[in-house]
Amino acid sequence: MTSVANRAAATGWVLLIFLAWLIAYPLVLVLIEGFRGSHGWTLEYVNLFLQRRNEAQALWGSLWISVVTVALAAVIGVPLAYLFWRYDFPGRRLLGGLVALPAVLPPLVGVIAFLFLYGESGFTSLLVQWLFRLEEPPWRLQGAAAILLVHAYSMYVYFYLFTRAGLASLDGAVFEAAASLGAGRWRTLRRVVFPLLYPALGGGALLTFMTSLASFSAPYIFGGGFRVMTTQIVATRLNGDDQLAMIETTSLTLLALVALWLLRGAREAENPAGGRKGVPPALVPVRSRWLRLALMLLGWVLALVLLLPHLTLLLVSFVPAGTWTTEPLPPAYTWRNYLTLIEDPVRARPLLNSLWLATAATVAAVGIALVAGILSVRRRVLGRTAIQGLLALPWAVPGTVFAIALATAFSVREPLAGRFILVGTLWLLPLAYLVRNLPITSRAVVAGLRALDPSLEEAAASLGAARWRTLRRVTLPLLRPALVAGSSLAFVTAFGDFVTSIMLYTYDTRPISLEILSSLRQSDVGVAAAYGVVLMAVSAAVFAVGADQGSAG
Amino acid sequence: MSGFLQLEDLSKQFDGVVAVDHLSLTLQKGEMLALLGPSGSGKTTTLRLLAGFEVPDAGRVIVEQDDVTGVEPVARRFGMVFQHYALFPHLNVGQNVAFGLESLGVRGEELARRVAAALGLVDLAGFEHRRIGQLSGGQQQRVALARALGPEPRVLLLDEPLSNLDPALRERTRRELRELIHRVGITTVFVTHEQDEAFDLGDRVAVLRAGRLEQVGTPEDLYALPANEFVAEFVGRSSSIGVTVLGPGERGMRVGVEGVEWELTDGATPRLPPGPALMVVRPEALRLLQPAPGAIVGQVTQRRFIGTASLFTILTDGGATLEVSGPPRSVSPGDRVGVMPSRRAGGGIHLFPSRPK
Numbered sequence: 001m002t003s004v005a006n007r008a009a010a011t012g013w014v015l016l017i018f019l020a021w022l023i024a025y026p027l028v029l030v031l032i033e034g035f036r037g038s039h040g041w042t043l044e045y046v047n048l049f050l051q052r053r054n055e056a057q058a059l060w061g062s063l064w065i066s067v068v069t070v071a072l073a074a075v076i077g078v079p080l081a082y083l084f085w086r087y088d089f090p091g092r093r094l095l096g097g098l099v100a101l102p103a104v105l106p107p108l109v110g111v112i113a114f115l116f117l118y119g120e121s122g123f124t125s126l127l128v129q130w131l132f133r134l135e136e137p138p139w140r141l142q143g144a145a146a147i148l149l150v151h152a153y154s155m156y157v158y159f160y161l162f163t164r165a166g167l168a169s170l171d172g173a174v175f176e177a178a179a180s181l182g183a184g185r186w187r188t189l190r191r192v193v194f195p196l197l198y199p200a201l202g203g204g205a206l207l208t209f210m211t212s213l214a215s216f217s218a219p220y221i222f223g224g225g226f227r228v229m230t231t232q233i234v235a236t237r238l239n240g241d242d243q244l245a246m247i248e249t250t251s252l253t254l255l256a257l258v259a260l261w262l263l264r265g266a267r268e269a270e271n272p273a274g275g276r277k278g279v280p281p282a283l284v285p286v287r288s289r290w291l292r293l294a295l296m297l298l299g300w301v302l303a304l305v306l307l308l309p310h311l312t313l314l315l316v317s318f319v320p321a322g323t324w325t326t327e328p329l330p331p332a333y334t335w336r337n338y339l340t341l342i343e344d345p346v347r348a349r350p351l352l353n354s355l356w357l358a359t360a361a362t363v364a365a366v367g368i369a370l371v372a373g374i375l376s377v378r379r380r381v382l383g384r385t386a387i388q389g390l391l392a393l394p395w396a397v398p399g400t401v402f403a404i405a406l407a408t409a410f411s412v413r414e415p416l417a418g419r420f421i422l423v424g425t426l427w428l429l430p431l432a433y434l435v436r437n438l439p440i441t442s443r444a445v446v447a448g449l450r451a452l453d454p455s456l457e458e459a460a461a462s463l464g465a466a467r468w469r470t471l472r473r474v475t476l477p478l479l480r481p482a483l484v485a486g487s488s489l490a491f492v493t494a495f496g497d498f499v500t501s502i503m504l505y506t507y508d509t510r511p512i513s514l515e516i517l518s519s520l521r522q523s524d525v526g527v528a529a530a531y532g533v534v535l536m537a538v539s540a541a542v543f544a545v546g547a548d549q550g551s552a553g
Numbered sequence: 554m555s556g557f558l559q560l561e562d563l564s565k566q567f568d569g570v571v572a573v574d575h576l577s578l579t580l581q582k583g584e585m586l587a588l589l590g591p592s593g594s595g596k597t598t599t600l601r602l603l604a605g606f607e608v609p610d611a612g613r614v615i616v617e618q619d620d621v622t623g624v625e626p627v628a629r630r631f632g633m634v635f636q637h638y639a640l641f642p643h644l645n646v647g648q649n650v651a652f653g654l655e656s657l658g659v660r661g662e663e664l665a666r667r668v669a670a671a672l673g674l675v676d677l678a679g680f681e682h683r684r685i686g687q688l689s690g691g692q693q694q695r696v697a698l699a700r701a702l703g704p705e706p707r708v709l710l711l712d713e714p715l716s717n718l719d720p721a722l723r724e725r726t727r728r729e730l731r732e733l734i735h736r737v738g739i740t741t742v743f744v745t746h747e748q749d750e751a752f753d754l755g756d757r758v759a760v761l762r763a764g765r766l767e768q769v770g771t772p773e774d775l776y777a778l779p780a781n782e783f784v785a786e787f788v789g790r791s792s793s794i795g796v797t798v799l800g801p802g803e804r805g806m807r808v809g810v811e812g813v814e815w816e817l818t819d820g821a822t823p824r825l826p827p828g829p830a831l832m833v834v835r836p837e838a839l840r841l842l843q844p845a846p847g848a849i850v851g852q853v854t855q856r857r858f859i860g861t862a863s864l865f866t867i868l869t870d871g872g873a874t875l876e877v878s879g880p881p882r883s884v885s886p887g888d889r890v891g892v893m894p895s896r897r898a899g900g901g902i903h904l905f906p907s908r909p910k
C-alpha cells in the first residue's frame with residue numbers, strides 16, 4: 001500500500017470513529033438509559049410506557065397525522081406541479097415560482113403566520129366576527145385539523161418539487177408516442193405518465209412523511225390537548241420523567257426507521273430506462289382563451305392564498321404593542337418593532353446568536369461532508385458505507401430525538417466513556433445543528449462528486465498538479481454549485497431551527513425561534529412577527545443565492 | 554393529381570424562424586418517401602406536422618381525401634417511430650406493442666394474437682415478456698416499429714430511425730426495414746440526413762433546404778438530373794468550378810474553363826445563355842491524364858482509396874479544387890496532371906447559373 005492510500009485509510013478511520021461518537025453513540029445511550037433505573041437494569045419505564053393510554057395515543061397521532069399529511073400534500077402538490085410544468089399559459093413562470101414559496105418559511109415562522117392569519121384572534125377570524133357581528137371567535141385553530149392545515153401548506157412543496165423534477169426528467173417523446181398510439185389525455189396520464197413518475201412521487205412521499213413525523217412547531221403551538229410523540233417527549237421531560245422520555249424517544253426513532261425501511265424502495269428507485277434520452281417534454285400551450293383566463297385567475301388566487309401567511313407576518317410586524325385587539329385590520333403601524341431588534345442589545349442578541357450558530361454549524365458540516373465525500377467516493381476507503389450511513393442517519397431520526405440524545409450523552413463527565421458536560425454550555429447547540437446539517441451537506445457533496453467526471457481530476461494529476469492543488473484548483477471549483485446549494489439549505493435549516501433549540505438552548509445561545517416564542521408569550525406580537533420577517537427574509541435571500549449559484553455551475 | 558397522402562403548401566414558423574416553407578408533396582399508396590436535408594432544414598418539423606404534434610401556420614395535410622390538418626394526433630391513425638424510440642420503460646415489450654391496439658378497443662385473445670403478429674413481423678416473436686431495458690439498441694428499434702405498426706396505421710412516420718444504431722448494425726437494419734415496409738405495403742415518410750440511407754430506403758427522395766423543397770424524385774433522377782446547384786452538391790460527391798458558357802457546339806454545350814474549351818456532350822445540362830456559370834462535376838465524370846492541350850492542369854494534393862478506385866483531389870492552376878476518380882495508383886500526390894471530361898460522362902456534369910456574389 002502506498003503512503004497516500006495509508007493516509008486516506010487512517011483519515012477514514014478517524015472520521016468513522018468521530019461520527020460514531022457524535023451520531024450513533026448518543027442514540028445508543030438514549031436506548032440504554034431507558035432501561036436503567038436507580039438499582040440497575042429495569043423494564044419499569046417500558047411498562048409505564050405501555051400502560052399509559054396517552055403514550056399509545058401520541059404515537060398513533062404521530063403516525064396518522066403523517067399519513068394524512070402525505071395524502072394532503074400529494075393531492076395539492078402533484079396537480080399543481082402538473083399544471084405549472086406541463087401546460088403553458090400567461091403568468092405560468094411567475095406563479096410556478098411562487099408556488100414553491102412555502103419552502104422559505106421556517107416551520108415556526110409558518111406556524112405563527114398561520115396563527116396571525118387563521119387563529120382565533122387572527123385576521124380571518126376577526127374579519128368574520130366583524131362581518132357577522134359575532135360575540136365569539138367563529139372558530140378555534142386547534143387540534144389535529146390545525147396541525148394538518150399547517151402541514152399541508154408547508155409540505156405540499158415537497159411533492160410539487162419532486163413532481164416537477166420527475167416531469168422534467170421524462171423523455172418528451174413519450175407523451176407524443178402515447179398520442180400517436182391513440183391514447184387520450186387520461187389514459188396517457190394513468191398508463192404512462194404516472195407510472196413513470198412513481199419514483200419521484202415516492203421520494204416526495206418519503207420526505208413528507210419523515211418531515212411530518214418529526215414536525216414539532218405545528219403540534220406544539222396548535223396541538224392543544226392533541227399530542228403527537230414529539231410534543232409528548234418534550235412534555236414528559238418537562239415533568240422530569242427523564243427515563244420515560246427516553247423510552248418515548250426510542251419508540252419514535254423505531255417508528256421513523258420502520259417507515260424508512262417500508263419506503264426504502266422510494267429512495268432507491270431509479271429511472272427504469274436508465275436515464276433520459278431525447279429531450280424534456282415541451283410545455284403544452286393552452287389554446288382556449290377561456291381556459292387560459294380561468295387558469296390565470298386560478299393561478300393568481302392560489303398565489304394570493306399561498307402568499308397570505310407571508311403578507312400577514314409582514315403586516316403584523318408593523319403593529320405597535322397592545323394596539324390591535326378586535327378590529328379586522330390593525331389600527332396603527334410603526335417601525336418600532338424592527339428598531340427594537342437592532343437597538344435593544346437583549347433583543348439583538350438572538351439574531352446574532354442564530355447567525356453565528358448557523359454559520360459555524362454549516363461550515364463544520366460542509367468541511368466534514370467534503371472529507372467524508374472525497375474519502376468515500378474518490379478514495380473508496382474501507383468503511384465508506386458506514387461513514388455515509390452515519391452521515392445520513394440524522395435525516396431519518398426526528399430532531400427531538402437527537403436533541404434528547406445529545407442532552408443525555410453530554411450531561412455527565414466520563415472522559416473515558418467519551419462523555420463530557422456540554423449541557424448548559426455554548427457548545428451543545430452548535431453541535432446539535434451540526435449533526436442535523438450533516439445529511440444535507442453530505443448528500444450534496446456526494447451527488448456533486450458523483451456527477452464530476454473523475455478524469456478531470458486525473459487530468460490535473462497527469463498535468464503534474466499535486467493533490468492539494470488538484471483539490472483547490474479543480475475539484476473544489478467544480479463542486480462549488482453542489483456546495484453552495486447544500487450549505488445554503490443547511491444554513492437555512494439551522495437558522496430557523498426550533499425543535500432542537502427548545503431543548504438545548506441556554507440563555508447565552510438563545511436563538512431567534514425561542515425569542516419569537518417568548519415574545520408571543522408576552523403578547524408582543526409585533527416583535528414576534530418582526531423576528532419572523534427577518535428569519536424569513538434571510539432564509540429567502542440565502543435560498544436565492546443558493547439556487548442562483550447552484551444552477552450557475 | 555390526388556395521391557394517398559398530400560402535403561399542401563405547408564408552412565410553419567417558430568418565433569419568426571421559418572422551419573417549413575410552402576412545402577407540397579404527394580405520396581402514392583404504399584410509397585416510401587425520404588426527407589433528406591442538412592441539419593435545421595425542417596425535416597423533423599415536417600414529420601411532426603404530419604403526425605399532428607405541430608399545427609401548421611398554413612397549408613393542409615390530406616390522407617385518403619380526408620383533411621386531417623386540424624385532427625389531434627390521437628385520432629390521426631398515423632404510426633410513428635421516434636428518434637430515441639420513446640418506448641415506455643415501465644411496460645414490457647408485449648405491453649408496449651399492445652398499447653396502441655388497446656386504444657382501438659382490441660382486448661383479450663385478439664389482442665394477444667395481434668401483439669404476437671406485430672412482434673413476429675419484426676422478428677421478435679416470443680419477446681412479449683422482456684423488459685425494455687434488457688433489449689439491445691437494434692431490438693428496441695424493432696419493438697418501436699412493431700408498436701407503431703400494431704394498430705395498422707394509415708401512414709408510418711420514422712424520425713431518423715437508424716441514427717441510434719452503430720454503423721455495423723445500421724446497414725443490416727436498413728435492409729430489414731426496407732423489406733418489412735415493402736412487405737406491409739404501408740405508405741411511409743422517413744427523415745434522414747444521410748444520403749445513402751435516403752437512396753437505399755426511399756422510393757423517392759425529397760431534398761429540403763431551409764424549409765423549402767428543393768427537389769423531389771427517385772434517387773436516380775436526383776443524381777442524374779439535379780434541379781439546382783444545392784441538390785447537385787448535397788446529393789452525391791461533386792466538386793464545382795466557375796466556367797464561361799460560350800454557346801452550343803456541334804455535339805453539346807461549349808464552355809471555357811481555365812483557358813481551355815470543353816464541349817459537354819451531356820444531354821442533362823440545361824441550356825444556359827452565354828456568360829459566367831457554375832459547373833458541378835461528379836468525380837467519375839472526369840479523368841486524369843498527362844498535362845496536354847485541352848486539359849485543365851493542376852497538382853494532385855490528396856489521394857484517398859475507396860475500394861475499386863481512388864479519389865484524387867486536384868488543385869488546379871486556376872485555384873479550383875476538383876475531385877476526380879481514377880484507378881487506385883495511377884498518380885500520386887505532388888504529380889502534375891491534366892483533367893478532362895471522361896468519355897462516358899453520362900449525367901455527371903451540370904451547369905447552373907453562377908452564384909450571385
Ligand SMILES: Nc1ncnc2c1ncn2[C@@H]1O[C@H](COP(=O)(O)OP(=O)(O)OP(=O)(O)O)[C@@H](O)[C@H]1O
Nearest residue numbers: 567570571572591592593594595596597598599746
Ligand atoms: N419547437 C421549436 N421551437 C423553436 N424552433 C424550432 C422548434 N423546432 C424546430 N425549430 C427550428 O426550426 C428549424 C427546423 O428544425 P427541424 O428540427 O425541423 O430541422 P431538422 O431538419 O430535423 O434538423 P436535424 O437534422 O438537425 O434534426 C430549425 O431552425 C430549428 O431551430
Ligand SMILES: [Mg+2]
Nearest residue numbers: 596597598744
Ligand atoms: Mg431532426
